[in-house]
Amino acid sequence: MRFEKLLLMLVAFCFVPCMPVFAQESKETGGAKEAQSSQPAKDLKPFTTIDPTIPLDQLKIMVRPLTKQELQVEADAWFKLLRNKARQIAAARLGVKKTNEAISTDDDQQALESLKKAESVQKTADKMAKETEEELVKKAQENLGVDVAVDAAKPDQTEAEKTTAEEQVAGSSETADTEKTPAPEVDSTPTHTAEVMKEQFLVNLTKLQDERTALSDRLEIVLTSLALKGGDVETYRKYIAAVSGIELDTSDASATWSGIKGWIISKEGGQRMTWNVGKFIATLLITWLVARIGSGVVRWILERKVRLTQLAENLISSTIKNIILLIGFAVALTALEVDVTPILAAIGATGLVVGLALQGTLSNFASGLMILINRPFDVGNVVTAGGITGTVRQMNLVSTTFRTFDNQTIHVPNNSIWNNVITNITANKVRRVDLEFSIGYDDDFEQAEQIIKEVLEENELVLKDPAPVVITHALADSSVNIVCRPWAKTENWWDVKTAVTREVKRRFDQAGISIPFPQQDIHVYSAETLTGKNATLTHK
Structure with a gap:
């Protein structure tokens, strides 16, 4: 209920004062300028710091409608809280150092002086932090017109009871501050007192680091909103980075172990x-x-x-x-x-720079899109493209992967494929097998044609429709050439080609039909013969 009230008052605080401003600027400039807060920057007071432990999601809602000037005030307020928390942490670390000095020295007087300095520094830092927090909470209460301490009391309490409750809260705070650094025992030695104070400093240090992390998170929410609205947040974030994290003194084993253990079990450390x-x-x-x-x-x-x-x-x-x-x-x-x-x-x-540097890649990208749109081949097709013949395995927008028949994997840029001839060997279900057989001039070409036809009829993989073609078509220099054109399913093309070739050769051998190799007749004349012929021609 408490935060619901705060959110309702936030809406009234953020929007109601701005309505006259919006109306005035809309009248004068037609709404062309951004509405600014009618309240001067020096008169603005923070209100999100009314509760330093406000949940992060609620803080995000509260800062969203604020203007740049208002967010600057909120950022300064949270920065003050963080800075004082960093001072408390520094004082606690200094206290550990002073207690180590007290433990290591043999002079009791010097040890007591070190302990007093450590206690004094810690109390001063705690006092400053408390005063700052009370001041910011008070400003936030005045800004929103609420008193959280009174609202938190029971509704049916009288004014006297509420006052008593406030005094009890103040008294418990003072007691808590006193308990941070307990007073030395009466009969204890300076060394024992230093050990007790050191342990308390280390415990307090872990707690302060958790509180610092929580304040950093809340300041970061305000800074994010301020940056989105044109504010300069670099200095704040550098400070957050400088004071964040844990510092381990490797020269002090107990302090190091306490710091690690405290970070592991802390809510804002290991648990987070x-x-x-x-x-x-x-x-x-x-x-x-x-x-x-x-x-x-x-x-x-x-x-x-x-x-x-x-x-x-x-x-x-x-x-x-x-x-x-x-x-x-x-x-x-x-x-x-x-x-x-x-x-x-x-x-x-860096998008423009990368685009200029990757012009070739962008060209491959465009070619890949064209291939996908026109679909010249698909996965599993046997294709000749980009100077490569093989089976298409996969494709991206930059390159296409082929698997060749000798089991090589080749990646071809899409640009090389699209800008050249693409032959899809297995695109159709049926292919023609082109064969040509040569016989000698002394052989019977009609018998050879009949043998080839019989071989095709006996092969089950040869299709009947379309019908195969066997015909003598050329009289070459040293042979008579017979064309054989059977048809087969695409997946059987290679089997038909090899089976028919082997069987025709075997049948030709049985029939005594020769397959001649290229040959030429060379006539050699002697010099005497040529001389005699020339003489005869001269006499005539």
């Missing part, structure tokens, strides 16, 4: 990291499942509704899967409290 890692892993697993299911659904739709090529289906489904995985990974990084905004901004800023 464990929870974040768990969310990171869970997000990745869920993303992987969603990507797998999503790509499967897309593939099912493409197969049954759109009916694209398998190559396009694989590419589209894999692309969707990769996009889902990329988005999921970015979301998972936010679970680890990694800010992905600078990464995305850097990618956008």
Whole structure:
């Protein structure tokens, strides 16, 4: 109920004072200028610091409607809280150092002086932090017109009872401050007192580090909203980075172990990291499942509704899967409290440079799109493209992968494929087998034709329709050539070619039909013969 009241008052605070401003500027400038708060910057007071432990989600709601000037005031207020918390941590660390000095010295007087200095520094830092927090809470209460301490009391309490409750709260705060550094025992030695104070300093240090982390988170929410509205937040964030984390003194084993153990069991340390890692892993697993299911659904739709090529289906489904995985990974990084905004901004800023540097890749990308649109081949087709003959295995928007017949995997750029002739060898279900047999001039060509026809009729893989063609078509220099053109299913093309060739050769050998090799007749004349002929011609 308490935060509901705060949110309702926030709405009234943020929007009601701005209504006259909006109306005035709309009248004078037609709403062209951005409405600014009618309240001067020096008169603005913070109100989100009314509760330094306000939940993060509620703080995000509260800062969203604020203007740049108002957010600057809120950022300064949270920065003061963080700075004082950093001072308290520094004082606690200094206290550990002073207690170590007291433990290591043999002079009791010097040890007591070190302990007094440590206690004094811690009390001063605690007092400053408390005063700052009370001041900011008071300003926020005045700004919102509420008194959280009174509202928190029971409704049926009288004024006297409420006053008593406030005094009890103040008294408990003073008691808590006193308990941070307990007074030395009467009969204890300086060394024992120093050990007790050191342990208390270390415990207090872990608690202060948790509180510092919580304040840093709240300041970061205000800074994020301020940056979105044009504010300069670089100095604040540098300070947050400078004071964050834990510092371990390796020269002090007990302090180091206490710091590690305290970080592991702390709510803002080990527990928070464990929870974040768990969310990171869970997000990745869920993303992987969603990507797998999503790509499967897309593939099912493409197969049954759109009916694209398998190559396009694989590419589209894999692309969707990769996009889902990329988005999921970015979301998972936010679970680890990694800010992905600078990464995305850097990618956008370097997009033009990358585009110029990858002109060849973009050309391959365009060629890949053209291949997908025109569909000259699909997965499993035997293709001659880009100077490569092989089976198409897969394709992306940059290259196509072929598996050659001697089991080589070759990646061919899509640009080389699209800009050259593409021959799809297995695109059709039926192919013609082109064969040619040569016989000698002394052999019976009609008998040879009959033998070839018989071989084709006996082969079960040769199709009857279309009918095969066997005909003598050329009288070559040293042979008579007979053309054989049977038809076969595409998957049987190679079997038909080899089987028919082997059987024709065997039948020709049985029939005594020769297959001549190229030959030439060379006539040699002697010099005497040529001289005699010339003399005869001269006498005539």
